Amino acid sequence: xxxxxxxxxxxxxxxxxxxxxxxxxxxxxxxxxxxxxxxxxxxxxxxxxxxxxxxxxxxxxxxxxxxxxxxxxxxxxxxxxxxxxxxxxxxxxxxxxxxxxxxxxxxxxxxxxxxxxxxxxxxxxxxxxxxxxxxxxxxxxxxx
Numbered sequence: 001x002x003x004x005x006x007x008x009x010x011x012x013x014x015x016x017x018x019x020x021x022x023x024x025x026x027x028x029x030x031x032x033x034x035x036x037x038x039x040x041x042x043x044x045x046x047x048x049x050x051x052x053x054x055x056x057x058x059x060x061x062x063x064x065x066x067x068x069x070x071x072x073x074x075x076x077x078x079x080x081x082x083x084x085x086x087x088x089x090x091x092x093x094x095x096x097x098x099x100x101x102x103x104x105x106x107x108x109x110x111x112x113x114x115x116x117x118x119x120x121x122x123x124x125x126x127x128x129x130x131x132x133x134x135x136x137x138x139x140x141x142x143x144x
Contacts, residue, residue, distance in 0.1 A: 006031075006069050011083060018062035019069070019105060028074025030108040032065045039099030054097040059131040060088055063121035067107035067135055071117045080115055080139025091133030101125055107135075115139055 003022040005041060007116040019033035037044075037054050046051035072079040097103055107121035115138050122132035 006073050008035075008064055008066060009079065011063065011071050016061075016095040018058060019065050020046035022069065022137045023104065025069065025073060025144075027070070028076065028109065029070060030106070030142065031066045031070035031073075033062075033069070035062060035103045035105060037097050037099050037101045037103065041081045043088060044099065050108075052099055056091075056131055059093070059097065059123045060091055060107045060133060062083070062103070062123060062137070063107055063119075063133065064088075064130070064135045064137060065123055066105045067109065067117070068137055070107055070109050071112070071119065071137060077112070080117075080137075081141060083137055083139035085135060086116075086138045087136035089134040089136075090132065095125065095128060095130040097123070097125060097130055103130070106114075110134075115141075 006025060008020060018035050020035050023034055025030040025031045047055050068083050104124040108121045109119055110118045117137040120134050123130045
């Protein structure tokens with residue numbers, strides 16, 4: 001699967017996608033993507049007026065999205081339908097992302113059990129880790 005196809009497989013519309021492009025992909029195992037915080041995203045108007053920054057919960061969403069790309073490209077396991085973020089654990093936020101920042105989002109699939117996928121990931125700005133944690137994704141059987 002090529003990088004563009006892998007990104008298009010995300011269930012999110014472009015307005016709620018926090019991965020602009022894939023940097024690397026080891027199908028079924030790990031992925032790295034990039035996201036540029038442009039500054040015109042609607043959520044920045046209220047978070048926070050005069051000092052806009054990306055909400056930490058959206059950094060966690062970016063980790064879940066890149067984890068979904070890694071998991072859904074496994075050549076041995078068919079993609080799950082309706083893949084969703086269902087749990088977060090051990091999330092730590094170490095810094096903030098501001099308009100103009102180019103973020104690197106990484107995730108590694110740690111394990112799978114039926115429709116559940118456990119992954120760890122992080123958001124970096126250069127070498128600095130801004131956020132890290134574990135996500136659990138789940139979905140149903142792929143339609144025939």
